Amino acid sequence: MTTPTASVDRTENIVRVVNAYKSFSAGQWTLQGLNMNVPPGSIYGLLGPSGCGKSTLLQCILGTISLDSGFVEMKINKLTDVGYMPQELCLENTLTIKETFEYYGALYNMSKNKLLNKMDELNVCLQLPDKHSYIKDISGGQGRRVSLAISLMHDPKLIILDEPTVGIDPVLRNDIWSKFQTMVNEHNITIIITTHYIEEAYQANTVGLMRNGVLVEEASPQDILIKHNTETLEMSFLRLCYNQDTNRENEQISSEAVVKTRKPKQKLKNPGAIMSFSRIQALLKKNSRVCVRDYMLLFNLVVLPALQALNLCLCVGVDFKHMPIAYKNDEVKFSDCQNVKCIFNENHNDTLSCNVLNYLASHDYNLIEVNSVEDGEMSLNYPSYMAFLYFPENYTKSVQTFLADKGNYDVKSMVSVHFTKENMLFRNQIIRDVTDCINDVVENVVTYCSYYNPKLQGIPMDVNTMYGKDVKYVVHSIVSIFIAMGAFYFPSIFAVSCMLTEKLDGILNRSMFAGVTALELLSSMFFINTVIIFIQMTLSMLIVYVLFSNPVQITTGFYAYILLVILLGCIGFFFGLLIAGLSTSKIGAVYVITGWSLIQFTLSGAIWPVEGQPFYLKAVSQVLPLYVAGKTMNDIALKGWTLAHPAIVLGTTVIFAYALIFLLVLIVLGRLKKDMWVIQK
Structure with missing residues (x-):
């Protein structure tokens, strides 16, 4: 066991906490009137069980948490003079150890040579893993050693370590404490270290025993043993806990009872520019x-x-392909179809239904012939069909009559379209394509025949697209x-x-x-x-x-x-x-x-x-x-x-x-x- 250095003059404490109160929820005090004095050039061991407020106290000292009452005084005013190791790892796990050192070295404005020398020194002292190892691939204990190395790399004057030796091999833990003693003795560095390992506290110059948000004792390990007439710090701590429970049995502190004594919060200065x-x-x-x-x-x-x-x-906003459509053509078998050229020729024997079906097939519809009109209508009861088209036997002649004389047109001879309405997009496309198909077929036939009839003209409106002509x-x-x-x-x-x-x-x-x-x-x-x-x-x-x-x-x-x-x-x-x-x-x-x-x-x-x-x-x-x-x-x-x-x-x-x-x-x-x-x- 390393012997701690001699007692240090406490008249100028590097860190001083006065009457600190902090609560995160009503009626629950994390810090309750805590007072703490850390002399310079020493190791201050903050000892206490988990949840007693050690980490909160460190955050208040660092200024990241504001006290509800009380204040903190520090003789350190620059961020670069402080080295901080949090309880959690708080390192990028996708970086290597070397890259992590390079990152923090750049933040501390360290030269390349100084960074490399410091990496070698800390590697020997802390037995770090291979520098090319990723943080995510190393063990928890190895990660904590890397985290500790980061807090020491820039030679700070004040080092604050939150349980740095948890999960570390006992032999290596003793070596780390020896390193701390060397830093204090040779470089006058001050170290505040929290721990729940009581045996570690013997190596500190000053020990603060913390419980229920207060320091129940603050002195050197030897003074604590003498004062309480015990052989171990553990026995002293147990006696102090018993006394605290006895004295505070009926005591409760309300937020109204806390006197708000607060100095302006000391903020550690960043020596660099606001934007570096x-x-x-x-x-x-x-x-x-x-x-x-x-x-x-x-x-x-x-x-x-x-x-x-x-x-x-x-997939979105385009025409639907391969939609199955049932059809029944009483004019002609689909295998015998030929496209009509001119239906006004007295000798023609063509059928317009072939033009319509060929048009739909060219637009990637899946046409399926059924045996009868009843079968076509019944096909819509099955999800495999989306529409049914029926062409009567005299469909072409009826179209010829329609073009020549609408007054004598037989409505029963028109093509009929049956569909379901469960999908409006399918229905609208089928109606659009069938309508366009028939109009196109009729226009082509009329054009081919050089046939003109004023009755075939559309509504008296000229439609011109000014913008978006290519939008289809x-x-x-x-x-x-x-x-x-x-x-x-x-x-x-x-x-x-x-x-x-x-x-x-x-x-x-x-x-x-x-x-x-x-x-x-x-x-x-x-x-x-x-x-x-x-x-x-x-x-x-x-x-x-x-x-x-x-x-x-x-x-x-x-x-x-x-x-x-x-x-x-x-x-x-x-x-x-x-x-x-x-x-x-x-x-x-x-x-x-x-x-x-x-x-x-x-x-x-x-x-x-x-x-x-x-x-x-x-x-x-x-x-x-x-x-x-x-x-x-x-x-x-x-x-x-x-x-x-x-x-x-x-x-x-x-x-x-x-x-x-x-x-x-x-x-x-x-x-x-x-x-x-x-x-x-």
């Missing part, structure tokens, strides 16, 4: 490695949008909304995934003690998010507009199209950060983002035009970011409107305003909710 390029560079390097190695995240951000673009173009399918009208949806949704998922990982795993909290600010982390994530947006946008547009040739008008307005996609990505990113800041659960945050995105997608006109909505819902839909961006992008792609068009200017301005509003909300909430990005570990 070197720290942002370190964050970019670290976060890029994490993203590249998170295959599921990459799949969701890059591959999944491309697959969805493929699915959209292949529903998918052409929704691809822009789909791209806008992806630009919003996937950055939201990226922001939630990365930020909540940093937050819930305590990685951001630990990085902040190395000098990182929330603004620097958000800046690095914003840069990575922008790169991902460009990759996602490029892949989606190549699939939609190049591979599947969806109509698009290339004008100056296309610059606004790209800008709208980027701005939607920013809105999605800010929205994801907002949810991450308010949430403590990844699953809950993803549910919120997915639900909100689906609501926007439903109301934006992608599934059904907003003109079909009730007026009160329509008023809401028309101000949603996805609707405004999607409509503006559609106007650019399908109508060819340019940058100078008022509608394009207005839509782009509104989306830019949305991005600013989300950013401002994020900033204001970050100032109001101080623990927005940090969960104490």
